[in-house]
Amino acid sequence: MIEKRKIKTTILFLLPSLLLIFVFFALPVFVTIFYSFTNKTLVGVKAINWDFVGIENYKFMFADKRFFISLKNTIVFLFFSALVGQQVLGFALAYMMQKKNALLRRFVGTSVLLGWVTPEVVVSFIFFAFLNTEGSLNSFLGVFNIKPIAWLFDHAMLAIIFANIWRGTAFSMLIFQSALGNVSESVKESARIDGANTRQVLFRIIIPLISGSIVTNTILITLQTIGLFGLIYALTGGGPGYDTTTVPIYMYNKAFSAYQLGYGTAMAIILVLFGMLMSVFYMRSFKRND
Amino acid sequence: MKKIIKNYSQHVVLIIIAIMFIWPMLWLVFASFDKTGPLTIKVPDQITLDNYIEVVTNPMNFRAFLNSFIISFSQASMVVILAILASYPLSRFSIKGKSKILYSILFLNGLPITAIMVPVYMVFFRLKITNSIISTTLFLVATALPYSIWMMKNFMDDVPKTLEEAAWIDGAGIIQTIIHVIFPVILPGVMVVFIFTFSGSWGNFFVPFILLSSVEKIPASVSIYQFFGAHGQVVYGQLAAFSLLYTMPIAILYFLSQKFMSQGFALSGAIK
Numbered sequence: 001m002i003e004k005r006k007i008k009t010t011i012l013f014l015l016p017s018l019l020l021i022f023v024f025f026a027l028p029v030f031v032t033i034f035y036s037f038t039n040k041t042l043v044g045v046k047a048i049n050w051d052f053v054g055i056e057n058y059k060f061m062f063a064d065k066r067f068f069i070s071l072k073n074t075i076v077f078l079f080f081s082a083l084v085g086q087q088v089l090g091f092a093l094a095y096m097m098q099k100k101n102a103l104l105r106r107f108v109g110t111s112v113l114l115g116w117v118t119p120e121v122v123v124s125f126i127f128f129a130f131l132n133t134e135g136s137l138n139s140f141l142g143v144f145n146i147k148p149i150a151w152l153f154d155h156a157m158l159a160i161i162f163a164n165i166w167r168g169t170a171f172s173m174l175i176f177q178s179a180l181g182n183v184s185e186s187v188k189e190s191a192r193i194d195g196a197n198t199r200q201v202l203f204r205i206i207i208p209l210i211s212g213s214i215v216t217n218t219i220l221i222t223l224q225t226i227g228l229f230g231l232i233y234a235l236t237g238g239g240p241g242y243d244t245t246t247v248p249i250y251m252y253n254k255a256f257s258a259y260q261l262g263y264g265t266a267m268a269i270i271l272v273l274f275g276m277l278m279s280v281f282y283m284r285s286f287k288r289n290d
Numbered sequence: 291m292k293k294i295i296k297n298y299s300q301h302v303v304l305i306i307i308a309i310m311f312i313w314p315m316l317w318l319v320f321a322s323f324d325k326t327g328p329l330t331i332k333v334p335d336q337i338t339l340d341n342y343i344e345v346v347t348n349p350m351n352f353r354a355f356l357n358s359f360i361i362s363f364s365q366a367s368m369v370v371i372l373a374i375l376a377s378y379p380l381s382r383f384s385i386k387g388k389s390k391i392l393y394s395i396l397f398l399n400g401l402p403i404t405a406i407m408v409p410v411y412m413v414f415f416r417l418k419i420t421n422s423i424i425s426t427t428l429f430l431v432a433t434a435l436p437y438s439i440w441m442m443k444n445f446m447d448d449v450p451k452t453l454e455e456a457a458w459i460d461g462a463g464i465i466q467t468i469i470h471v472i473f474p475v476i477l478p479g480v481m482v483v484f485i486f487t488f489s490g491s492w493g494n495f496f497v498p499f500i501l502l503s504s505v506e507k508i509p510a511s512v513s514i515y516q517f518f519g520a521h522g523q524v525v526y527g528q529l530a531a532f533s534l535l536y537t538m539p540i541a542i543l544y545f546l547s548q549k550f551m552s553q554g555f556a557l558s559g560a561i562k
Contacts, residue, residue: 006385009378009383014380016372017373017435020431020435021398021432021435032408035409089307096300097304100300104301108304108305111307115315117540117541118493120493125529126318126533130317135329169311226402227402227405230494230496252408261412272402275402
């Protein structure tokens, strides 16, 4: 094909996508950066006559105790629900399901996938019932004479961690299933012939071989988890108090309930920066795999 | 003997984990058939379809489902078409700066949508396009495009060029070639992108929660939240029936296409 026509086709075919991405995706990101340096509010005088306030929002944020609580909550939630919970459980499931019969694999795989296909809001509702004082978990514990526990009030963080593990484990499981499927039998076999036991084969052979997938999975579930809103918002609303207020929830409350858009966007920037950092790592891990 | 225990211990652990995953879901199923709608798992004394009938006959619920469908279906269709178009030159031509485009697409893929919702609302507010199903759908299209283009390009890379060359010789144009030659070959990939995108927006809560406000425009996700968040006296049985009806379409889509879907996962995990 002639070079000119190629360029024309490229532009023509890419244009609609790039235009949409620019208007609805990239532009808001720039607007975010811009407004995070203003004192714009959603309603009132400052909604129209806003001023540049420099890094005031950021200064305010770093002095805001509640922001730090929400940041700490985000990190705790990320660490226990995704990095440890989903990833370790997902790997364990994928690892144990290898070479099991098809029926068992299908049964386990389908059960775990139930959480993944369930919409966020429904996950919240299911766990609202499951962890309720009159819910299934307490009924079960009652069998062992354990008094009902108010999970959603006394252990709210644990509640959202459980819910997120239930919802997200399938993702890690599927990623690790395809990674483990690519580890060649002969490598494992020769290690065994050399006298390595199961544990050594796992830690010295298999895990190093799938390290690329572990990195990618870590990044992807981190990105999914730091932006999680609906599940937490519908289950605990960020409460009781600030116990389960993560950065997205605090941001939402500040921007839409307290109408401090400038401050809300400043927090969004921190989230975006974190996401960007993760994105860079994500790209790097792709480049290395190429 | 020790070996037998060891061999089957993994089976037992797997089954226990599977049961723990089914357990919370089981309540939803039982409660949806129970008029009293208890919060704990209990086989209903009397199995009834009343909850379902109540939900289905309520015109507001029907509206919410219809909105969900309109948004998700039109979004996923647009995404598929745009992604095929965009990924064609990225897959076929050696263009200057191609890797830059590809990596910025991958980079956008990593940004948490939650973080940009506040400014998106501001932009929409200024442009007076809040509370519109069309603009909400277009926003969802834009946010789904980066990963869809990425996946679609990977599927297209696997189509041998010789197939197209035959079509060129027969005098077919690019669009015709895409429709008649490439599309049939990458159909499984197209399905993956469609289902990924469709179920993503079908289950999405935050975007319509922020961008749509009228009762007649909100999709099922927001409607369930209002059902269960706003009212003091919740009829759990009905809410369970509503939730189950809402979960069903994507659950069915997923399980019918599990083979395709694992391909999608393999791609996002970068293991080729």
